[in-house]
Amino acid sequence: MKDSRTGEYITFGVSFFLVAGLLIYFIFTFSRHDKEERLAFSSRVIWEEISEYKGQFVVPVEIENKGNKTANELRLKIKSKAFESEARIEYLARNGSRKIFLILPERPEKDSVSVTPIFYFLD
DSSP: OHHHHHHHHHHHHHHHHHHHHHHHHHHHHHHGGGGOOOOOEEEEEGGGGGGEEEEEEEEEEEEEESSSSSSSEEEEEETTTTEEEEEEEEEEEETEEEEEEESSOOOTTTTEEEEEEEEEEHH
């Protein structure tokens, strides 16, 4: 009778630690879910503010960081049909935005300008 009780206690103890370990793992995983480092980047051309200056077009582009970390030394690749270049933004705060201006030889068509992040540090 004493041996069967010992086996039950050992089984209960092992089961308890397995369940407790899984519970701690899930709590830790879900608590870190919101704290992941990410840059939720978006860009848009402000079409209504495009202007012409000395035969070239000044195209404003708004860059937004909707992520939960600040981006430093953000490098962007900018492409349109007649233009390809890189731009650099030193600092883009979390939930912040910056406006950059492109100078293009011709007026861009809708959805022809793309801005892609190619490098950044997160703080």
